[in-house]
Amino acid sequence: MSNAAVRIKNVGFTYPRQSASCFTNLNLEVQEGERFGLFGPNGAGKTTLMNCMTGLLQFSEGSIQLLGHEITHHKKEINKLFGFVPQDFSFYQELSPAENLAFFGAWSGLQKTEIKNKTAELLEVLGLAEVRNKKVEQFSGGMKRRVNLAIGVIHNPRILFLDEPTVGVDVHTRHAIINYLKKLNEDGTTLIYTSHQLSEAEDLCNKVALIDDGKIIAHDTLNQLMIDHKEDGLEGLFINLTGKSYRNS
Amino acid sequence: MFKLRSTILKDMRILTRDRLGLVFMFVMPIVLAVVITAVQNSTFEMLNTNTVPMLICNRDTGDAGKQMQTAIEKVGMFDLKQVMPAVTDKDISEKMHAKDAVIAIIIPADFTQKLKIKADGTAKKALKNFGMQSDAVITNDSSEVQPITLLYHPVLQESFRHSINGALRSALQVVQNKEVLKSLYFALNETALPDSLEKDLINSQIGIVEIPVSRDGSRNIPNASQHNVPAWTVFAMFFVVISLGGSVVREKLNGSFVRLKTLPTNYLVALISKQLTYLFVTCIQAAVVFSIGIWLFPVMGLPKLNLPADITGLVIVTLICGWCAVSYAIMIGVFAKTQEQANGIGAVSIVLMAAVGGLLVPSFAMPESFQFVMKLSPLHWCLEAYYGLFLEGGKLKDVILNIIPLLGITFAIQLITLIGLKRKNLI
Numbered sequence: 174m175s176n177a178a179v180r181i182k183n184v185g186f187t188y189p190r191q192s193a194s195c196f197t198n199l200n201l202e203v204q205e206g207e208r209f210g211l212f213g214p215n216g217a218g219k220t221t222l223m224n225c226m227t228g229l230l231q232f233s234e235g236s237i238q239l240l241g242h243e244i245t246h247h248k249k250e251i252n253k254l255f256g257f258v259p260q261d262f263s264f265y266q267e268l269s270p271a272e273n274l275a276f277f278g279a280w281s282g283l284q285k286t287e288i289k290n291k292t293a294e295l296l297e298v299l300g301l302a303e304v305r306n307k308k309v310e311q312f313s314g315g316m317k318r319r320v321n322l323a324i325g326v327i328h329n330p331r332i333l334f335l336d337e338p339t340v341g342v343d344v345h346t347r348h349a350i351i352n353y354l355k356k357l358n359e360d361g362t363t364l365i366y367t368s369h370q371l372s373e374a375e376d377l378c379n380k381v382a383l384i385d386d387g388k389i390i391a392h393d394t395l396n397q398l399m400i401d402h403k404e405d406g407l408e409g410l411f412i413n414l415t416g417k418s419y420r421n422s
Numbered sequence: 423m424f425k426l427r428s429t430i431l432k433d434m435r436i437l438t439r440d441r442l443g444l445v446f447m448f449v450m451p452i453v454l455a456v457v458i459t460a461v462q463n464s465t466f467e468m469l470n471t472n473t474v475p476m477l478i479c480n481r482d483t484g485d486a487g488k489q490m491q492t493a494i495e496k497v498g499m500f501d502l503k504q505v506m507p508a509v510t511d512k513d514i515s516e517k518m519h520a521k522d523a524v525i526a527i528i529i530p531a532d533f534t535q536k537l538k539i540k541a542d543g544t545a546k547k548a549l550k551n552f553g554m555q556s557d558a559v560i561t562n563d564s565s566e567v568q569p570i571t572l573l574y575h576p577v578l579q580e581s582f583r584h585s586i587n588g589a590l591r592s593a594l595q596v597v598q599n600k601e602v603l604k605s606l607y608f609a610l611n612e613t614a615l616p617d618s619l620e621k622d623l624i625n626s627q628i629g630i631v632e633i634p635v636s637r638d639g640s641r642n643i644p645n646a647s648q649h650n651v652p653a654w655t656v657f658a659m660f661f662v663v664i665s666l667g668g669s670v671v672r673e674k675l676n677g678s679f680v681r682l683k684t685l686p687t688n689y690l691v692a693l694i695s696k697q698l699t700y701l702f703v704t705c706i707q708a709a710v711v712f713s714i715g716i717w718l719f720p721v722m723g724l725p726k727l728n729l730p731a732d733i734t735g736l737v738i739v740t741l742i743c744g745w746c747a748v749s750y751a752i753m754i755g756v757f758a759k760t761q762e763q764a765n766g767i768g769a770v771s772i773v774l775m776a777a778v779g780g781l782l783v784p785s786f787a788m789p790e791s792f793q794f795v796m797k798l799s800p801l802h803w804c805l806e807a808y809y810g811l812f813l814e815g816g817k818l819k820d821v822i823l824n825i826i827p828l829l830g831i832t833f834a835i836q837l838i839t840l841i842g843l844k845r846k847n848l849i
Contacts, residue, residue: 267439
């Protein structure tokens with residue numbers, strides 16, 4: 174019996190009104206409990222692949238399973254299994270963190286009491302308890318990142334997709350977020366993460382895949398990849414495998 | 423139900439924190455209703471109770487010129503200001519600007535003389551036709567009576583100019599008829615027409631009673647408030663597009679939409695919530711504007727708004743108008759790519775729909791080519807339904823033929839919105 178959190182089989186995707194495919198016959202597996210990092214240059218297809226995994230984009234070929242469920246079927250049921258932390262601040266800036274969590278908690282399928290308890294816990298853990306009733310539009314970028322994360326995990330998802338969750342934050346906030354993600358993973362949540370912060374990724378991820386031009390060019394534990402390619406860090410490995418030229422796509 | 427309740431609560435919170443949106447939704451309709459009613463009411467009063475300043479230059483030295491002047495005075499529409507006969511036409515034009523008179527009339531110098539010749543000729547023709555003076559020589563008056571000149575300021579609206587023209591023609595008719603009667607009477611009796619008989623013959627013996635045609639049989643005369651308050655309430659309801667259309671666009675742009683799509687709840691819940699929240703807003707708008715019409719207008723010296731007898735009908739019509747307005751705003755929000763686009767397209771389209779729908783120009787005065795376009799405007803059906811209740815004293819069953827097309831348009835808008843959401847992969 175497989176314990177794959179995500180299983181991608183022969184997936185192909187082309188954006189509407191574009192002739193070139195974003196990727197074809199793409200295969201990838203992420204096991205339950207992993208802290209998986211998906212890296213690649215700009216335009217490599219990281220966000221597109223993540224959007225396919227979360228059902229935001231509909232792919233034309235192949236299949237994607239989350240915890241054994243095809244994402245094209247029972248879509249709303251599957252949505253309960255995962256959380257998503259987009260790169261943009263995806264919440265209502267006119268509302269307070271508590272009000273945002275109350276709304277998104279309800280939409281995630283939680284009941285009133287569960288929302289109340291989970292909101293108190295998350296605001297405390299992420300250092301937002303003191304500003305729980307202030308409008309988010311008055312917050313700093315780091316505080317908004319924490320609100321963005323809190324909304325993504327309010328329903329205790331089994332898989333958490335994170336698209337550059339620490340972009341534009343200071344060192345303290347980054348550490349706080351990374352530590353919280355590690356804690357979530359210890360509690361059983363599979364993390365699927367993209368970022369351009371490779372040092373942060375080294376700290377967080379235990380398994381990585383490099384994607385370039387719509388193809389997975391490397392996929393293993395970080396240690397094994399560094400041994401295989403004789404590199405002593407993710408940044409060197411990244412340059413080694415993807416080259417040094419600019420990417421304009 | 424819990425999800426819907428939470429969504430409504432969220433929408434309410436966002437709405438109450440959008441101060442500009444609230445100003446648009448509540449202050450604008452109040453200002454519009456008060457200002458337009460005050461302006462229109464003063465226009466009615468100017469026409470009905472006040473007088474229009476008019477310069478009169480009587481260059482005639484005979485009786486007919488004076489009678490003409492008296493007849494104009496009796497019309498009651500004008501505040502006559504005399505201008506000396508020697509003043510030229512050009513100077514009269516300048517005086518019109520200086521004295522702020524919008525009209526002036528000039529009675530030509532030989533008005534009495536020419537009118538008498540004309541009247542004698544008409545009297546003789548009449549006698550010949552009666553067979554009473556078959557051998558009378560009918561002088562063919564070679565000199566026609568010169569017309570009375572009416573000078574008017576270009577700002578004067580055409581409809582108002584026509585009503586002034588009509589009033590002057592009626593005064594002129596009185597003077598002309600009087601002369602013809604005098605000639606006839608003299609030809610028959612060889613004495614002057616007695617004053618008492620002249621009054622009986624010339625003055626109208628029959629009055630005119632104006633009765634508004636209402637469905638409930640009441641004879642309340644519709645005032646400016648009855649016309650304006652429903653019209654501007656409808657206009658304001660549709661202006662929720664500024665707040666609601668913008669809110670839908672903001673949700674799409676700030677990424678909330680993306681996150682909502684990854685959650686185990688259908689976006690239709692959000693659409694239903696927005697409709698219920700803003701439907702409530704449109705009902706509050708109507709209640710506020712109607713209350714101002716009832717209680718504030720009389721304090722301001724404006725005519726009081728009389729609510730229709732069928733209050734249930736009024737509530738139902740308000741709900742349907744509000745639902746249509748909300749549906750339209752959501753559709754604009756779904757298709758607009760930026761908030762500026764939603765505001766611009768929303769506002770301009772509503773002004774256009776108001777114009778073709780009869781809010782700015784009465785629908786009966788709309789050119790025939792616009793009649794079809796007018797029927798496509800939801801504001802037209804909203805207005806007709808309200809007028810059926812407010813002006814005609816109708817009940818819900820009397821305005822059902824306005825409600826059916828309005829519901830049809832609303833369903834069409836909802837369908838277009840759903841197709842738009844589906845095509846954009848938003849539901």
